Amino acid sequence: MEKLRQDQPFIFQKDNAHSHRAKIVTEWFTDKEIECPKWPANSPDLNCIENLWSWLDRELAKEGPRSFGELKEIVPEMLERVPKKVIENLVDSMPRRINACMKNKGGVTRY
Incomplete structure (x- = not known):
């Protein structure tokens, strides 16, 4: 934030x-x-945080924590390093997500 x-x-x-x-x-x-x-x-189609979790999963795979303790240390550090562009892209996708959801009358979208 x-x-x-x-x-x-x-x-x-x-x-x-x-x-x-x-x-x-x-x-x-x-x-x-x-x-x-x-x-x-x-409403997962309207929830761009799911895409942030995907980013985090990819970053965690690179680090390969071997214990819950390591995971607890790594995740906050990674979240501090989320590139601003990643966050901006997620925020900027919201109008497209909302329009797609409305177009499909609340049904599933590509998001």
Whole structure:
């Protein structure tokens, strides 16, 4: 978030998973003044974070952690190194994702 926030308001996409609706999570977003619009549950076509997980999987395969402890050390470091271009591409894909989803009347898209 810090890489992209700049001087613009930040809108955070989250699904309706129970953990995302917990009081402590809701309060954290409110305290940070981060807008979280209502979002349909189970909408992978509209959830570009899945593509970030794919990027992370590829990066993890290069490192090859051998234990859970190594994984816990590596993942935060990798997430700090996500190239800004990767994040920008995911954000920029949202209008296309939404249009494709609307065109297919909520059905499956190529995303």
